[in-house]
Amino acid sequence: MKTATARAHPNIAFIKYWGNQDDVLRLPANSSLSMNLDGLYTQTTVIPDETLFSDVLVLNGEIASGKSLERVVTHLNMLRQRCEIVTHVRVESANNFPTGTGIASSASAFAALTVATAAVFEISMTERELTTLARRGSGSASRSVPTGFVEWHAADTHADSFAESIAAPEYWNLVDVVAIVSDQHKATGSQEGHTTAATSDLQIARVNGAADRLMRCKQAFLARDFATFAEVVELDSNLMHAVMMTSRPPLFYWLPTTLDIMQRVRAWRSQGLNVCYTLDAGPNVHCLCTADAAPEIQRQLQQVAGVMDIKIATPGGAAVVIV
Numbered sequence: 001m002k003t004a005t006a007r008a009h010p011n012i013a014f015i016k017y018w019g020n021q022d023d024v025l026r027l028p029a030n031s032s033l034s035m036n037l038d039g040l041y042t043q044t045t046v047i048p049d050e051t052l053f054s055d056v057l058v059l060n061g062e063i064a065s066g067k068s069l070e071r072v073v074t075h076l077n078m079l080r081q082r083c084e085i086v087t088h089v090r091v092e093s094a095n096n097f098p099t100g101t102g103i104a105s106s107a108s109a110f111a112a113l114t115v116a117t118a119a120v121f122e123i124s125m126t127e128r129e130l131t132t133l134a135r136r137g138s139g140s141a142s143r144s145v146p147t148g149f150v151e152w153h154a155a156d157t158h159a160d161s162f163a164e165s166i167a168a169p170e171y172w173n174l175v176d177v178v179a180i181v182s183d184q185h186k187a188t189g190s191q192e193g194h195t196t197a198a199t200s201d202l203q204i205a206r207v208n209g210a211a212d213r214l215m216r217c218k219q220a221f222l223a224r225d226f227a228t229f230a231e232v233v234e235l236d237s238n239l240m241h242a243v244m245m246t247s248r249p250p251l252f253y254w255l256p257t258t259l260d261i262m263q264r265v266r267a268w269r270s271q272g273l274n275v276c277y278t279l280d281a282g283p284n285v286h287c288l289c290t291a292d293a294a295p296e297i298q299r300q301l302q303q304v305a306g307v308m309d310i311k312i313a314t315p316g317g318a319a320v321v322i323v
Contacts, residue, residue: 005045006116008319009036010097010108011143011150012176012278012286014221014233015214016240019197019207021154026139027161029197030210031154033217034143037176038169038316042108044093045323046116052088060094071191075110075137076117082133083123097311098183098284106190110137111144111319119321127318131163134319139194147318149221151214169315172224173291179301180309181257182283188251190281199248206239226290230269230276233288237278244281255283257306268300 011034019029057064057072064072072091080086091113095105114134118125125133127146135142135152142163143150149171152163197203213236220228244251258279265277265287275289275297289297294312301307 003047004116004120005323006112006321007041007043008108008111008144009041009316011036014217015236018240020194025158026135028154029207032152034150036316037313039313040097042095042112044112044116046120047090048087055088056090058092079117083121106138107140107144110134110141115319128162145319175291175294176313177287177297178311179285179307196247200243200246203243226274233276233278258283261285
């Protein structure tokens with residue numbers, strides 16, 4: 001029986017996804033906007049095996065169990081139902097970047113898994129449907145399926161909450177200089193965080209303003225207006241983390257070095273560098289900048305105590321089958 005290998009990039013959201021209308025279908029509380037990250041990827045091979053009595057997951061070279069395996073099996077069951085097949089599979093998946101630290105490893109993982117599974121069972125699907133299926137595994141995985149810069153639409157139904165590209169990778173020469181301040185897997189993952197978002201008194205206000213922020217961010221992006229883009233991106237990131245910090249129980253992802261970098265980024269921008277920060281559910285800081293500013297941002301970050309590593313990503317392409 002054939003196998004299939006797919007590769008997908010993580011993405012960084014300019015306008016964030018945090019909280020669901022429906023936790024089972026992962027219908028988001030608001031629409032979001034993101035950039036795929038070239039150079040960072042999850043590579044996933046799906047190997048059907050009719051002798052298996054259950055699915056097997058090999059994650060970064062090690063046999064997985066517990067929650068990681070459970071999430072993959074749940075997703076595979078959903079895909080098998082859609083594809084009308086029953087065969088169990090061996091999944092071999094690896095990231096070339098830290099897992100579970102706020103660099104959207106679940107997004108690239110479930111995008112790659114969805115695309116590879118559809119390919120191995122030779123099920124023809126539109127990109128739109130692939131984004132809705134990837135969403136079931138991890139909401140932000142929907143954004144890692146299309147190419148470049150992507151908008152994921154909030155909706156009340158499964159079929160209508162899909163993601164689509166709004167611009168090709170080459171549309172704007174943005175660079176994500178990621179300051180790695182921790183490579184430890186976070187104690188509370190995004191999946192759990194989404195379910196507690198509504199316990200924050202601030203979530204309603206964040207969601208109510210999200211459509212306006214997305215419109216302003218999208219307009220600034222399409223106009224390549226970095227100053228306006230930076231303002232709304234940082235605001236949206238701060239609002240998401242304010243919700244996290246005021247949820248019950250609260251989620252504190254920032255480390256001292258995280259806050260240090262955020263303050264430095266704002267100072268660098270005031271000095272004329274095109275750079276802004278944004279963070280996903282983790283302590284690592286994504287410093288978004290124009291390509292001309294990237295070398296200086298990297299140089300500055302190398303001098304910050306507490307920065308363990310620096311990853312650099314330009315706009316990335318779609319999730320694809322490579323074998």
